Each structure stands twice: as C-alpha cells, then as structure tokens.
Amino acid sequence: MKKRALERREQILKAAFHAVADKGFEAVTLQDFADYAGVSKGVTNYYFENKEDVFSSLLDWVTKQIYKNECEAINDQSSAMKKLEAYIHSVFISPEKNRTFYKVYLDFIAQASRNERYQQINLQFYENCWGLGREIIVFGQEEGVFPKELDLNQSAKMIRATIDGCLIQWLMCNQDELHELYKQSCLETIVRFLRC
Template identity: 55%
Template sequence: MKKKEEERKTQIMKAAYNVVSELGYDNVTLQNIADNAGVSKGVVHYYFNSKQNILLELLDSITNQIYKYELEAIAQQQTAITKLKAYLEAVFVSPQKNRKFYSVYLDFLAQANGNADYKRINMNFYENCWGIGNEIIELGKKEGVFSKEIDTLTNAKMMRALIDGSLIQWLTSNEKELHQFYKESCINSILNLLQYSKE
C-alpha cells in the first residue's frame, strides 16, 4: 500500500513539474496538475492539502535529485579536472532538461522573497553545490593544478554563479544550439577562475 501511495505522489509531482514548466508558477491550478497526472482533483487533494504544499515539495525534490545526480557524476572520477568536467556534463545535461528545470527554478526564485520555506530549500541547494565545488577545488590544490592562493569557498560560490549565469543566459537567448557553446565557455571560465595550470 505504501509503495502505491509513493508512486501516486511521484506521479502528481511529475505532473506539477510539467505544468509549472508549461504554464508558469502563478498560472498553475490543482486542476491543471490533476489533468496532467490523469487523476481527479480529489486524488491530488488526498496527497497534498494545497497547491503551495505540492510546489514546496516539488522544489525540494527536484533540487535534491539534481544535487544527487551531480554528486554521483563527480564520484566516478579521480582527478580535479575530470571531476570538474563530469560536474559540468551533469549540470549541462541537455537543452530540453535544462530549459525545463531553469524555467521552473526561476519561477520559484521569483517567489522566494516572500517565502521562508523556498529560501531555506534554495539555500540548502546552494550549500550542496558549494560542497561539490569545495571538493573539486581542494583536490585541484593538492594536485597542483589550481592555485593554492585562492580561497576555496569563495571560488566554489563563484563556480556555481558561473554555471547558473551561463545557463540562464543560454535560456534567455532562446537559441537551443548555443547550449554547447555556453557549456564550453563555462568550463573555460571556471578554469581561469581557479588559475588552472597544467604544470
């Protein structure tokens, strides 16, 4: 029974993700979510007591999934440079997935000012991202490929700023074919930031 309920909740969350990406946060209704999930509005109400409740859980879920995916990608690599490249491959996963996530994520960020829960989830996501950056930078310092003089946490934060800035700029350019250009430019910018040296 519990497995069935978890599957139904997941189905509703996927539907919420779809409709927020299509209609925008403000325009989504419980009926939209129910229709996309192929269930009645009453079923949605059974699992979630409000639209706000669904969307809060959705933001928490998608940011955690992305973090785990990125973490798994770097765990499979041994050196700082291969970890960095794996991280960027995991972040720039595909034009379709990036467009969907950032369309939804930017909508959530627009709500964050007046919502302490959204702020908390977003800060947790960024702290996780900075943790990945910290790991890569510290390893690179030990290997001698990144400057030992740079501050690790500051540069981990700037690394993620370059990633999100690149993807947001790509998204607003509305040119799908530039996805690869932004990914390569982002990697090069991060390497410059960390004062990459092959010696």
C-alpha cells in the first residue's frame, strides 16, 4: 500500500530527526533510528535505500517543514513590517525547537560542503527563504518603508544570513534565556539595514 509506506517513511524520518538531534550526525546509528521509531532494525533498510538515503530525505523533509511554517506566518500578515516580524517570529519559534532543528541543520550543512545532494537540498531551501525575503522587501518598498535602491537579491540573502548567523551563535552559547534577546537583535539588525 502506497499510503502506508509514506506514513512509515515519515515515522522513520521524525524518529531520525530526534535521533540526529540527540546523538549527532556522526554518532547516530540505524539502530538509533529503529529505537526512536519503535520499530525493528530492518525497517529502515526496507523503506530507504541506505543510511545516506535517510539523511537526504530527512534534510529535504525538515527544510520543507520549516519553509512551510515560514510561508504561513508571512501570508497571514499584510504589511511589510508585520510580515518581517512574523517571519522572524516563526523562525525563532522556541528555544527547544530551535535547538533541535539547528543541531540537525548544522550537522547537515557541515556535511553539505562535501555532499552534492545535501548542497542541492539546502540550496533549494535557500532559494525558498530568499524568496520570502524578497517578498517582504518588495512589500516594504511599495509601502515606502524600505528604500527603492536596495538590491533585492542581495538584501534577501543578507536577511537569511543574519537569521542563520544569529541562531547559530545563540546555539553555541547554550543559554536558552538569550533566545529572546537574539530574536530581538536579529529583527532590529535586519530592520536597521533595510531602512532608508
């Protein structure tokens, strides 16, 4: 049954997500995937080509989830500033979730420089995020809150760079209580470099 298989795959991917977050890309085993999913060791190899395939699928799945959340957050708002705030808000979702995601995400991008497949998936994620950035900037330019002279592509990239830079730095400091501060700083920084 096709549907059953898809559910199984997602079950394993979710398990793999938490397993990687806990153990790390380097240390996680197929047995961990099975344990986290509450299934037997053979299942993973039944639904995925191999370990590498689980990883690719996981990166694809998780970045798409993140992008979906960001989209929904932005689409709910109608002014540029509200959209930007909603974007940042959806990205800085909570210390727990950010920690889990960025642990896994960092593992992937560390690998990505040596893995074509991960690079491609991440590039797609980047393109999606840059698109959101551009949308917000265009809105702001039309509203007159952001200058027309801004380079659209470049600015969109800087938005994402700032977000990732902030969340990575926050993760490295390992202090949940700084989460709110980094969120505010990130938003303020972006607003400051986008303003007229």
